[in-house]
Amino acid sequence: MQHAVHNLGVPHPAHVHCNNLGIAGNIDTAIATIEAAEGVPIHFAHIQFYGYGTEGEKGLSSGAPRLVEALNAHPNVTVDVGQVLFGQTVTISGDVLRQFDGRKAASPGKWALYQGEGNGTGVVPYKYKSKSFVNAVQWAIGLEIFLLAKNPWQVLFSTDHPNGALFTRYPEIFGLLLDKDERTRWLDKLPEAVREVTNLAEIDRELTLSEFAVMTRAGPAKLLGLTDRGHLGAGAVGDVAVYTEQSDKVAMFDRASLVFKDGKLVVRDGQITDITWGTAFHATPDYDSAIERRVDKFYGDNYGIHPEVFDVPEGIAGREGRFAKLPGTTS
Template sequence: MLRISNGRIYDPANGVNGAVRDLCIKDGKIVADVPAAAKRIDAQGMVIMPGGIDIHCHIAGPKVNLARKLQPEDHRLDVHPGTAITRSGTGGVVPSTFATGYRYAALGYTTAMEAAVTPIGARHVLEEFHDIPVIDKGFYVLLGNNVFLYDLLKAGRREDFRQAVAWWVNATKAYAVKLVNPGSDELWKGRRNANITSVNEKIDNFDLTPLDVIKAFIETVDDLGLAHPPHIHCNNLGRSGNYTTTLETMRAAEGRRAHIAHVQFHSYGGEPGKNPTSKGPEIADYINKHPNITADVGQVMFGKATAMTADAPLGYLLRGISGNKWINADTECESGCGIVPFTYHEKAYMHALQWAIGLELFLLSEDPWRLVLSTDHPNGGSFMMYPRLIRLLMDREFRNQEIGKVNQKAIRQTVLADTLDREYTLEEIAIITRAGPARALGLKDKGHLGVGADADITIYDEHEDKERMFSTPRYLIKDGVAVIEDHEFRCDHEGRVLHTAPAYDAAIENSIKPFFEDNYSIVFENYAVTDRYLHHHQVIPTVLER
């Protein structure tokens, strides 16, 4: 049992905005009170928030391991030493498993969601999850280019499609469904690195368009009642003029829930083949007016990054831009992959524009509950850059100084310098890093500090310099256990794997199994992930089960 006293609490989900009151913990949960003899933390002069939640990152699985192996020089320069309590590892832009968990915890984060996993790679991800300490984690399974599901849609077998989606979520122990550049894999594989350029373009070998696929998944996930809506990486990422594709994708939801991933990369005007312009205001305006849409920003931060995506055509494009070492791969009948080490330069027009558009989106957002913080780690930059991003949002003077350092031609394409003087409050930071992601994910016990919530709590020393403040929490409490005290790790901790298990008709396996026997490199019986890979886990109920 534990009582935290005298700290200023920011708990937006419960309408608490800096109030000084006690917070009580018992058996890993927030409770109304504990006995007077309970251990006590005096949080005088400190800020208390729920543990941070990263709604979109890439931290485990085959593509992440490939990215680690691709950059040995990055790891040699950033060794993460072990202690009597914690395990050793390596850092860099793509840290090792142990370092990932500890470094998230050392920022005050207690949950992170791996944003793109091929079904056949689910076992690998769960094994790495078992190695990532402290934080809870889940993953989104890639189904948006699945050949079997396309066959069902082409044949008009919509009920079988629904059952098959539910089967795949169960078979992989996934948390949600991910779509990446729907339809693109068929062109990339069949037409020497070609790509879909319109959501109304026919997908090779199927009488379908990307918009047909997107609508089918939005409808199906809504019918299944998954806690999180389809997590959509839109077509035409990074290409001039792609904002129209993004708008068409959001309109396809037709009032149903949808989440747009790393929306900054999808907010560009201009003509294909020419320099992009900002369409951040147009995208922000649409999101503001449509409460069924949530999004994470995918903020670009200057410095080292790693492009890591299931968007294989994008990976091929980036290798030509960077001239760096790269990997492209096709994963059976499920997805593609592209990995390219990358560096963002503040004087480069494109990079400065991406940085500015991300800030535009944040500062134009009228509902921080629905536009939340991410860098699409490690694509836009490392999650270790979150404190600096928070300072950019909270400190107008600092932001203006940074604006003055970057490519001014890019800045003139935005409204960033002229009209956006907003400064985020601590309450709004608590929303975009905690309460908002929890709500978007449907995690009822996370992102808040009400009675019954998970006792995932971060306590920060209050500083004028918000980058310093959010870089090193004074205390990190996970499941009621004080993992960090006085800025030091006091114990190790095993987080949970979060997944969902929608109901499905087992008869769908009679259709799936023959497809496996004809097209996969493994037999059907060895495909589904068994419970022994889950270790410490929690099934998050569907909306229909609550």
């Protein structure tokens, strides 16, 4: 799959979910998978959930230093972090068996699982607690990955929304990355045992605004092949967020002074001034058309359907311009 995606010229590399998600010791799995890529571009989703060592009395520790060391040694690898944040959220995943196992920790105690023909999904509410040793270690590992990485283009911002935290909580995480004193205040409220198996208390680094812009804007745009956004140069579409400098970074990012979408002002002083719609991008690389006959036969023989049932018609959105092709991938 890696080689196929790379050779076809699809901008975003194979998007990998490692084995042993959420299991102590899975840092070994993550590193083995990084090495197995053998230099071919690869992207790892919510890598925090694969950054767990086995040190300490409780058998759970931060593997972030080992993980970042592997990242630094493999420039073909990109990751998004999957930062968690204390509070209520809900986990949603197509990994039905993992969600079935996670139902025991549902908070509140309602969950829904569906298993269809070879696929399904699981929705399990979950509350990350600052007094929980496991949750606190997870929180620290994500921040360590952000702060220890040498190349911000390799480490992209995410909370695996909503599994780690809702996107509405982003400003709180931004504050933690940009302000060491803010991290210290949070750390002081966590179980003492967390300090013994993590490294966050010893990290003085604060991300610069330039590094932050790469992790949250320029890096994701580059990875997705979106050459007309993620920068302020000629030809950019004009997606711009403007913030008023404040010492309190959480408050600063919680309320944008101005937001422009496609060059149009849509937010002023934190208030929406105009409604705009986004665009769904898709890659259309060249390929050998002979494969179509094989694919048609495969779906016919195994499922009794034609693959066109998976097509997304332009009219499904009820408005024009909902979909667009990535530049450089159109045959």
